[in-house]
Amino acid sequence: xxxxxxxxxxxxxxxxxxxxxxxxxxxxxxxxxxxxxxxxxxxxxxxxxxxxxxxxxxxxxxxxxxxxxxxxxxxxxxxxxxxxxxxxxxxxxxxxxxxxxxxxxxxxxxxxxxxxxxxxxxxxxxxxxxxxxxxxxxxxxxxxxxxxxxxxxxxxxxxxxxxxxxxxxxxxxxxxxxxxxxxxxxxxxxxxxxxxxxxxxxxxxxxxxxxxxxxxxxxxxxxxxxxxxxxxxxxxxxxxxxxxxxxxxxxxxxxxxxxxxxxxxxxxxxxxxxxxxxxxxxxxxxxxxxxxxxxxxxxxxxxxxxxxxxxxxxxxxxxxxxxxxxxxxxxxxxxxxxxxxxxxxxxxxxxxxxxxxxxxxxxxxxxxxxxxxxxx
Ligand code: PA5
Numbered sequence: 001x002x003x004x005x006x007x008x009x010x011x012x013x014x015x016x017x018x019x020x021x022x023x024x025x026x027x028x029x030x031x032x033x034x035x036x037x038x039x040x041x042x043x044x045x046x047x048x049x050x051x052x053x054x055x056x057x058x059x060x061x062x063x064x065x066x067x068x069x070x071x072x073x074x075x076x077x078x079x080x081x082x083x084x085x086x087x088x089x090x091x092x093x094x095x096x097x098x099x100x101x102x103x104x105x106x107x108x109x110x111x112x113x114x115x116x117x118x119x120x121x122x123x124x125x126x127x128x129x130x131x132x133x134x135x136x137x138x139x140x141x142x143x144x145x146x147x148x149x150x151x152x153x154x155x156x157x158x159x160x161x162x163x164x165x166x167x168x169x170x171x172x173x174x175x176x177x178x179x180x181x182x183x184x185x186x187x188x189x190x191x192x193x194x195x196x197x198x199x200x201x202x203x204x205x206x207x208x209x210x211x212x213x214x215x216x217x218x219x220x221x222x223x224x225x226x227x228x229x230x231x232x233x234x235x236x237x238x239x240x241x242x243x244x245x246x247x248x249x250x251x252x253x254x255x256x257x258x259x260x261x262x263x264x265x266x267x268x269x270x271x272x273x274x275x276x277x278x279x280x281x282x283x284x285x286x287x288x289x290x291x292x293x294x295x296x297x298x299x300x301x302x303x304x305x306x307x308x309x310x311x312x313x314x315x316x317x318x319x320x321x322x323x324x325x326x327x328x329x330x331x332x333x334x335x336x337x338x339x340x341x342x343x344x345x346x347x348x349x350x351x352x353x354x355x356x357x358x359x360x361x362x363x364x365x366x367x368x369x370x371x372x373x374x375x376x
Contacts, residue, residue, distance in 0.1 A: 011235035011336075013226040020332055021231060025222035031335055043342045045184040046327060049192035050214035050320070056179070056194055057208045060201035063157070063177060067202070072121050072155070076101060076112050077199040078137035079125030081270075081347075082187020083159070085263040086196040086323070087125075087203075092258035093319055094205035101137045109140060117148050121176075123157045123199045127187050129164025132354050138166075142173075157202070159194045186342045188267045191323040213320030221328050230328035237268075237329065238336030241279055248281045257319055264326050271330045271341040279333070 015021070023031050029042035045052070067073070076099040077087060084102040091098040099112050122141045126134045138156070145152035156175040160166040161183045170178045179194040190196060192214055201207040221230045237248060248268060250261050261283030272278040317325065334341025 008232050008235035008239055009226060011239045012228070012231040015231045015235060015332060016224045016226045016228065019224045020335065021222055021224050021228050021328070024328060024331060025218070032340055033335075033338070042340065043184045043186045043189070044331075045182050046186075046189040046192070047218070049185070050211045050218055050324075052182075053192050053194075053197060054211060056197050057201070057211065059179075060198055060207065064202050064204070067121055072119055074115055074120045075099065075123060075199060075203040076115070076120055076141070077123045077125060078134050078141070079123070079159075079195070079199075080131055080133055081266055082190055083125040083127060083131075083134070083195050085188075085259070085266055086191035087199040089257065089259045089263050090191075090196060090200040090205050090207075090210065090319065091203050093260075094200070096200075096204040098199055098203040102133075104133050104136065109137070113140070113144050117145060117150060121155050121157060121202065123159065123202065124166065125159040125195050125199065126164070126166050127161050127181060127183075127190070127195070128351070129160045129166025129169075130355075131351065132358060135166070157198065159198050186344070188270055188344075189327050189342070191263070191327075192320065196323075209318070210320040213318035214324050215320075217317050217321030217324045221324055230325055230332065233325065233329035234332035234336065237279060237333045241277075241333075241337060246278075246280055248279045250281055250283045257322060260319075260322065263323075267326055267330050268333075270344045270347060272333055272337055272339065274343070274345055275339055277337055277339060 020031065024044070025047050027044040027047055029044065032042055075097070077084060078101045079087075080102045084100055087098060088100055099115065101108060101112050122138070122145075124134060124138045142152045142156070145155055153174045154176050156170075156173075158166060158170045158175055158178045159181055160170070160178065162180045167178060167180070179198055181190065181194050185193050187195070192211065197207045197210075200210075221228060225231070240248070250264055265281040265283050268279055268281040273280070331341050
């Protein structure tokens with residue numbers, strides 16, 4: 001790891017000279033050059049969330065108190081990927097219970113329904129408001145609440161982008177609360193928005209502290225210096241890719257931040273994996289495990305061992321700081337690879353394919369259609 005960081009030095013210095021960190025902080029879309037589809041596609045509002053999300057803290061805490069006063073203290077989250085991984089990390093690290101529904105696995109759904117519904121609030125989180133799995137979970141819970149004689153609308157809290165189909169459905173059904181998200185923040189960069197904060201805060205995590213940690217980290221992540229940990233991490237990842245590495249091995253060496261690897265894996269994979277390029281992240285729990293040797297053996301990997309444990313930045317960065325560190329680094333890797341790190345063409349294609357299956361007339365055999373043609 002020491003070698004890796006040393007090797008990254010010259011590229012980190014170059015990035016510092018190009019003022020990448022301060023431009024990123026200033027939300028300057030020209031960082032992604034003329035190939036960027038449009039300014040709107042470069043969604044950069046996540047760099048200032050430690051300030052803009054602050055008013056949410058009191059709102060979420062007030063809602064939590066209100067729910068507790070009604071005896072509602074069990075939180076179930078229906079959401080996927082960018083809408084579930086961050087709250088999972090936040091609540092697991094804070095050691096507070098959150099039931100997460102992020103697949104259609106019948107066992108997972110049955111377990112979530114098995115808890116005490118009279119004490120349950122369902123948070124439905126979806127940026128697009130049209131993700132099939134999340135939408136199904138909402139409907140399943142609506143029915144389950146009704147069957148128990150519980151007013152479902154009073155038990156559903158929604159986080160979604162303004163104008164989404166879910167927002168419309170929530171208004172029509174009169175759901176308890178709708179938190180409008182910022183469309184200029186992509187799903188996997190949304191840890192410090194309502195997507196990360198609402199379920200975590202309702203479950204009892206200290207979300208004010210999370211924003212404090214991010215604010216402290218923002219101070220040094222915005223500095224154009226070769227010692228800026230985000231530039232070092234980006235240079236390590238981008239430099240390894242330039243040397244032919246296609247795989248990143250992320251080994252969490254006991255940071256105490258639970259599930260962080262899964263969150264970082266999605267961030268790196270979806271942000272860089274497009275246009276025939278990218279880095280494939282592989283998360284291993286412990287560097288001395290056989291998994292780690294396997295991952296290390298079959299490719300030209302780089303190991304980012306203790307970035308979550310204070311090797312690249314002081315451990316005082318905390319979880320809020322770590323979210324920001326990895327987001328900064330991933331955005332800069334996008335620049336180094338010459339791709340837009342804020343879109344997700346393959347995810348969109350998969351969602352359309354899932355919808356096309358559901359929308360097909362029942363009498364005809366359905367064939368999902370991807371951008372590259374039908375699935376055989
Ligand atoms: O990062 C992404 O874009 C995806 O992982 C999405 O977050 C995920 O598909 C969920 O999408 P949505 O929030 O629109 O339901």
